[in-house]
Amino acid sequence: MKNSVCNPFVTAQLQFDRTADWLGLDQSTRELLRVPLKEFHVLVPLRMDDGTVKVLQGYRVIHNDARGPAKGGIRFHPSETIDTIRALAMWMTWKCALMDIPLGGSSGGVACDPHDMRLREQERLCRNLVRALARNLGPWRDVPGPDIMTSAQHMLWMLDEYEALSGEKVPGSITGKPVGVGGSLGRKESTGYGIVFTLREALKELNVTPEDTTASVQGFGNVAQNAVRLFEQIGGKVTCVSCWDHHEATSYAYKKESGIDYEALAGITDRFGGIEKEKARLMGYEVLPGEAWLAQDVDILIPAAVENQLTEENVGAIRPRVKIIAEGANGPTTNEADKLIAGRGILVIPDILANAGGVTCSYFEQVQSNMNYYWEKDEVLGKLDVKMTSAFNTVLEFSRKKNLSMRDAAFIIAVARVVEACKDRGWV
């Protein structure tokens, strides 16, 4: 693997190394946790509707499952790499540990672009992928869920294939399913809402009321949309969102100083989070280059798109007014950028904390699916809020006590819990 600043696995390993140093971990423990426990590289032949066959590269990585069955998303992305998947699996291990839920970390993906695929082709891809991985999946082994460009429909196709292979109903083997077919109420909103729950606590800590704040958000997919919606409901104002324009293969930022109208903007957004540019312009939005989201004069930045968006090169564009960065995406900040941001006194809610609402609710879904008894939405979101708030406060308290950044505090708490599980099991 290349030792590049843009390689998320390098970022993840550096984060781990720093944490391991702080914790004083022994060599064998470092060796165990610095790389995944298991990796599956599979070729997925896919017959297209025109009769041709594409052979796609798929991955499933289990970073560590000492604390429980592994849990992690499956993404379809044209530039998918094994290192991205490794990093995501590692972050998932830490995230589950930080949230104190009994799961390990995994991740998976296929290098493909679903924009270019018909629904029947996507269904075949899901089924073929499950056939390739099935022996190592299951509610007590490894539980996939949705991620970038995979939806509840994809999860249901995967579940259906898995159940056909296993000869029984196993709703707990996949999460992110549609409500009514084993899905959990609140799952769709959970990641976005989770970001805002932690953001709300951070604002309390800074003694700032949400009504007095504005935010700029990178991304307008499911996570970003729900974060924007709840942030507005608690009184905040979002003045800029950016998104990827699939047709033009570039990103744009949509700005309205008086505050975006979430409902109206969502109404002109496709299922992948792409906003219709001309319609937005007609609705009075200023259309700017995608990177403009970062340079807004706001109090809060929410990167909620993909990895490595805040880099050494662009963090200089962050305005002095910014007080909080809530990392909605996984690994949106490179290590170098992180150091620069820390030097500016911005409170960063690290990804493994801020966006942990998704995996927490996936865990709730698993619990419900395994019982085949489903909770009301109030119950799901009530538990989610308490879990997120409690995790935030634990991290904040530790960071204050040890004079650490929120990211370092979060990693130390999480890694220490995983190390403890590994040692208790006698692995190291």
Added chain:
Amino acid sequence: MSLQHAFKLFDRRFFTGAEKFTVIGRGSLGGKAHGLALMKDILEGQLAPSLRPEIEVAVPTLTVITTEFFELFMRQNDLFDVASSSARDDQVAIAFQRASLPPQLVGDLRALIEQVHTPLAVRSSSVLEDAMFEPFASVYATKMIPNNQVDADTRFRKLVEAVKFVYASTFFKDAKNYLQATVHTMNDEKMAVIIQEVVGVRHGQRFYPHISGVARSYNFYPLGLAKPAEGIVNLALGLGKTIVDDGVAWSYSPGYPQANPPYNSLDDLLAQAQREFWAVNMDLPLEYNPIKENEHIMKFSLQDAENDGILRFIASTYRAQDDKIVYGITESGPRVVDFAPILKFDLIPLNRLLKELLKLCEDTLQKMVEVEFAMTLDEGRGTPARFGFLQVRPMVVSEANVELSLAELMGKNVLAASESALGNGVLGSIQDVVYVKPEKFNVHHSEAVASELEGLNYPLVEEGRPYLLIGFGRWGTSDPQAGIPVNFGQICGAKVIIESALPETSTMLSQGSHFFHNITSFKVFYFSISPSDKYTIDWGWLNGQNAVHDTEFVRHVRLPAPLKIKVDGRTGRGVICHD
């Protein structure tokens, strides 16, 4: 700065936080919470120290879910259609139960419930109560939950169900009817919710306050030595529902705490005395029913309270052989909840507290007031006692000056007259009379009568025709044997109400006590005519009028000319004359 901004946001610590009065959200507190907020510091700062150590006075710990969440709840769940529809109350309640509370609220509720294991009262606190400075007493729901389940999920679910039930009650039929009698519409109404600890003590499967009370700073029925300005206090064992909904209480004037209520005889006193009390049921509910207000409260007998060791502080005993009441409960015999150890022997200075409290509330609100409270007593010695201040409401009283001589009550064309009339002023616009047929009335049919009355009330309210309502026994009683068990929403179009006793019944008239607040705030004239009165109702004249509706038990007549109605508030005299 608005009042709600003076209070701390709920910090997810209910009992252990620095603040005992917190808010969730940025909306309005609603009337009930507003009243508590106004009084909280005054009570705890001015009143409480002088009563220590015998009584500890405070507003019980509470957090208010402001109206912001009510609006979000309605909008996010698209509930406006069902709320404004003609759906039955249970259909509205079920639709609300199916909806989800706003995501930014449920975390706070979950955190609250994870640390609280004692009963909670989930109370309505509507903005119109606040805006109108008018009472909406008993119009919206209050739900008590035992909150003692081991599992936090269950406790959370019960709390959420209770909040949704209170929200739904905003749109129940009675509430809609009630609002129609005002200048407001449903669109004006917004609901805050108070989550408050229940003042009480657990005794086995029961949790209840040892004393509940309603104290008013002005007495419209000053009997015996009592003077109107001394006010009136009603006390009962257990939850205040006994007083507010059942109309059963020990009444006394704070000027004469040792005097018994003005019953005609000891028999009457015994017949009307409290025999049961309401408590939160800490056991499994008899049925799972989230849309039932009384799901988690039950009635228990006085014997239960005696077994709990409580009656010795609040009861005396009827000695049959002497036909008299003897103090204490050392002898065997029927117990009488007369609060003698407190009112007659000053075990705790409750009366002094109430007098000072009423004055403080009057001074603060600059109006006559009604106060609700609950107390617990030390189970060993009675003191120290804990006094929980639950609510304060202003009383609305007419300022008009009407003089009515005795001769006018006996004059020509009198349809009805009374020397126990409530209200003050002159009315000359009523042409509709709804009356319970005297020849058909029987307490066994009182529930059917209530239903027929409700059916007639709605169209009259719709048409904007206020009416005179005449019936028998105690209006608004929960005991169908004692009168007609309506709630005010079912008869809210009545501008004048007459309650008449039938000669063969011994039931004391309510004299408006059930609807006291409703009738005073809407300036309803209330006439009580007992069998011993020299005044009667001219049934012959009424029966000779043309009926618009004639149902089995009720007749509705529309008169060619309006009635002339006068009430002299100072003397309590009232007369209704026809052309």
